[in-house]
Amino acid sequence: CCDPADDHPLYRERPCLLVEVLSESTARIDRREKYLSYTQIAGLRGYLLLDQDAARAQLHRCDDDGLWQQQSFDDPAAVLDLPCAGAVPLAELYAGLHIG
Numbered sequence: 001c002c003d004p005a006d007d008h009p010l011y012r013e014r015p016c017l018l019v020e021v022l023s024e025s026t027a028r029i030d031r032r033e034k035y036l037s038y039t040q041i042a043g044l045r046g047y048l049l050l051d052q053d054a055a056r057a058q059l060h061r062c063d064d065d066g067l068w069q070q071q072s073f074d075d076p077a078a079v080l081d082l083p084c085a086g087a088v089p090l091a092e093l094y095a096g097l098h099i100g
Contacts, residue, residue, distance in 0.1 A: 016084035017046040035060065039068055045083030055094045 018038055020030045030049060038047050039060070047060040057073045059080055073080060076091040 014043050015041065016043065017048065017082060018044065019048045019050065021050050021052050023052055031058075048080070048082065050093060052099075054099055055090055057090055057093065 020026075020034065022030055035047060038044060039062070045062050049058040049060075051057070055074065055076045057080060059071045059073070059082070061069050061071070061083060063069060071080075073090050076089070076094070078090045079087050080090060080093075082088055
């Protein structure tokens, strides 16, 4: 959350970026239902889905016209330009994890 006034102790009302770690049991919901709900949040600029079993990511970004675009990443050397967070290598998101 980039808004310092959004300071509720349990949740954020105006997130800039939401990140989900996909599991086999929730991936379908995260990719469809949550995506449809989250993209209705005013001010949300990105929704990042991370695979729990491999270094794979799917980034949904809201452009300046309010349209959502999707990018997929599976190369650990790839650099994701995350809204509100800047450039982050995919490998850094998985640092310290032993996934295959």
